[in-house]
Amino acid sequence: MPAFDCAIVGAGPAGMSAAIELAKRGARIAVLDRGRRAGGQIYRAVTDSPLPDTQVLGSDYTEGAALVAAFEQADATHFTQADVWHVGDDSRILFSRQGETHELHCREIVLCPGAMERPMPIPGWTLPGVMTAGSAQVMLKSDATVAEGAIFAGSGPLLYLIVAQYLRLGVPVAALVDTTPRSNYFDAAPMLPRALRRLPLLKKGLSLLREIRNAGVPFFRGASALQVLGDEHAIGLRFIAGGTSHEIGARTIFLHHGVQPNLNMTRAMDLEHQWNPEQLCWQVKSDAFGQTSVPHVSVAGDGAGIVGADGARAAGRLTALNILHRLGRLPRTDRDNAAAADLGALAAMAPFRAFIDRLYRPTKALRLPNVPTTLVCRCEEQSLAQLRAGFDQGARDPNALKMLTRCGMGPCQGRQCGHVLTELLSDWRGEPAEAVGYYRLRSPQRLLTLDELSRFHAVSAEAAE
Numbered sequence: 001m002p003a004f005d006c007a008i009v010g011a012g013p014a015g016m017s018a019a020i021e022l023a024k025r026g027a028r029i030a031v032l033d034r035g036r037r038a039g040g041q042i043y044r045a046v047t048d049s050p051l052p053d054t055q056v057l058g059s060d061y062t063e064g065a066a067l068v069a070a071f072e073q074a075d076a077t078h079f080t081q082a083d084v085w086h087v088g089d090d091s092r093i094l095f096s097r098q099g100e101t102h103e104l105h106c107r108e109i110v111l112c113p114g115a116m117e118r119p120m121p122i123p124g125w126t127l128p129g130v131m132t133a134g135s136a137q138v139m140l141k142s143d144a145t146v147a148e149g150a151i152f153a154g155s156g157p158l159l160y161l162i163v164a165q166y167l168r169l170g171v172p173v174a175a176l177v178d179t180t181p182r183s184n185y186f187d188a189a190p191m192l193p194r195a196l197r198r199l200p201l202l203k204k205g206l207s208l209l210r211e212i213r214n215a216g217v218p219f220f221r222g223a224s225a226l227q228v229l230g231d232e233h234a235i236g237l238r239f240i241a242g243g244t245s246h247e248i249g250a251r252t253i254f255l256h257h258g259v260q261p262n263l264n265m266t267r268a269m270d271l272e273h274q275w276n277p278e279q280l281c282w283q284v285k286s287d288a289f290g291q292t293s294v295p296h297v298s299v300a301g302d303g304a305g306i307v308g309a310d311g312a313r314a315a316g317r318l319t320a321l322n323i324l325h326r327l328g329r330l331p332r333t334d335r336d337n338a339a340a341a342d343l344g345a346l347a348a349m350a351p352f353r354a355f356i357d358r359l360y361r362p363t364k365a366l367r368l369p370n371v372p373t374t375l376v377c378r379c380e381e382q383s384l385a386q387l388r389a390g391f392d393q394g395a396r397d398p399n400a401l402k403m404l405t406r407c408g409m410g411p412c413q414g415r416q417c418g419h420v421l422t423e424l425l426s427d428w429r430g431e432p433a434e435a436v437g438y439y440r441l442r443s444p445q446r447l448l449t450l451d452e453l454s455r456f457h458a459v460s461a462e463a464a465e
Contacts, residue, residue, distance in 0.1 A: 002105040003460050004030045004077070006323055007093055009084050009265065010112030012040020013064070013309045014301025016071040017316030018110050018323075023074035025329050030104060030459070032082040032095055038068050040114055041134065042309050050144040056168040057141070058161065060309065067313070079459075086443035087111070087269055091296055096448065100455035108296050108323045111266060112316070115259040115302035118281070118362065119416050120154060121369040124228025125255065126378050129235075133162050133256035146171045147252035151237050153177040153226060154256040156360040160208040162254070167215045174250045175218040177239055179257060181363055182222055188359040194351035201352055220246065224365060228253055257362040261303050264413055267441040269297065275433045278357045279306055280367065281419055282438055288343060289322035290315060298323065306357075311349050314342040368423055376424070377417040379410020387421070391428050398422065398439050411447055414439045 006022055008015045011033035022029050031038075039046050043064030046054070054062050072078075079097060086094035093104045117132045124130065133152060139145040140162075151174045152163050159176075166173055195202065213219060220241040229236040229247065236249040260281035266273070272285040272293040283305040290298040300319040301312035321339050324330035330338075369376060372385035382405050395401040398408070398421050407421060408414035414421075418439055425436045 002091060002107050004028045004104065004106040005327055006030075006108040006110060007032065007104055007106040008110045008112060009033075009087065009093070010040065010114060010301070010303070011035065011038035011071070011078070012112055012114050012301060013042065013067065013312040014114075014303075014316035014319075015040070015110070015112035016067055017313045018112070018300055018320040019076045020070055020074045021317045021320035022323065023076050025324055027324065027327065027329065029074075029076040030079065030106065031076050032079045032084055032093070032104075034081065034083055036080055038071050038078070039064060040112075041138070043068060044138065044141040046141075049141065051140075057165055061141075064309075083446060084265070085445045085448065087265060087297075088443075089269065089294060089297075094443075096446075096452055099452060100457060101448075101453055102457050102459050104459040108326060109298070110290070110316075110319055110323065111269075111297065111299045111303060112301045112312075113262040113265045113299075113303040115306055116262045116415060117256060118258045118260050118367070119420055120226075120255045120257055120362075120366055121374055121376055121420055122226045122228065122255075122366065123369075123371050123374050124230060124234065126375050127228055127230050127232075127234045129230070129233050129251050130228055130253045130255065133159050133254045134259075136162050136254050137165075140165065147254075148172055149174045149250055150252040150254055151175050151177060151248055151250040152254045152256070153179065153223070153237060153239070154366075155180040155362070156256060156258050157205055157208070157356070158259070159254075159256040160205070160212065163217065164208045164211045167211065167217070173215075173217050175220065175237075175248050176212060177220045177223045177226070177237065177241070177248075179223045179226070179363070179366060180221070180360060181224075184359050184361055187361075188355055191351065191355040191358055195355035197348065198352040218248070224363070226366070257366055258360060259302065259306055260419060261305060262415070263418065263438070264415060264441055264445050266292075266299060266303065267438065268443055268445055269294065271297065271299075273438065276305065278354065278361075280361070280423075282422070282433075288318065289339070290319035291322060296326075307346070307349065307353065311346055311353075314345050318342050318346075368420060368427070376420055377405075377407040377410065379412055379416070380406040380408075382407045382417075384424075387424065388428070391425070396425070396429065398425065398437055401425070402439060408439050413441060413445060 005027040007030045046064045084095040223239045223241040225240045227238045266284045298319045300315040325335040369384045390404045395404045402408045
């Protein structure tokens, strides 16, 4: 008999919300998460922040404390610092914790892998000193660490938020280089009337931009042709804005142009995926309750398609309600009645999400490298020219190119290069991304040592934290 009714992988907004809903109705739950505390990326360290005043991070962050508190009070077995590296179609989960391998069996699985930032493969993006805007937030939330005099380049709400957070802390910012093309504003304009139904969110975004302008930070709009300067370390950024070439010096450069689902876990399970043409990324196929092509596996939150923190909470609760129905604890009618509010909330969020996706849609020149020497696969150091040579030799799909060049075989298992390679092959073949496909992934999903594998333990429902 499985030790748990349900195992949830990931303790971000979706995972915590699912666990709380399941626990209310007496399900035996295990939650596995890499963090020391629950919260995921967006609510990282919200209950034990090293910052003297967390209000500088904004209400969207601080409001997460109540959710973390509710989760920690729920009757769930929470495995912290648990790195899941195999999820089987036999409902078996293998994970590493404290240098040992653990095996867990359950009836239902909820995957909440969250999102990752979209790579921006511009010349110099792999130099020391170049990171993502998400990295800036991780350092700030986890250790109260900042990078003075940094350049922030790209577009999207997260980029503006972290710049505003820096300014509230009195940290100097060298420049904000906004890559949103003017054409995006015209493309998104027809979607604005429906997006206005979420007027508070629009006002929040505008207030961030106003805050940055009022602080006097050099602000460049419509930037293109970005290039990180330096040989051994980043020393600045070159770009074109307003028809003029600019160079700004900085030892730290944060890049960002949106997020995409973290696919490795769902791909390794061979779940069905589809290409999202609006968000320009792959996402797992699932229904309104997060049910995937494998009956006992559900996906919730940004791992199933970018929906944001509030959307992830709603998705987590919906997934939990469906699992309770599958476990025989909730009749279908009761499930549907309980789900109505969250289904309505997600439907109301959809127009605003569509507007944001179109407004901050990254240009092809930033999604795909165009300089032959630019690295595409950081782990195996494969450049655009090397991949094109492999394609010309006959490697026409991601897996063939992977076998020929080792692109995607490194420690990140294609997280950084997977989407870029799909779009490159789509261009070279003259076919849509759906026809190109993605890497074929297998477990383990992280590097393991033989010593770690030899220290093997089966987990029981009594193995509470």
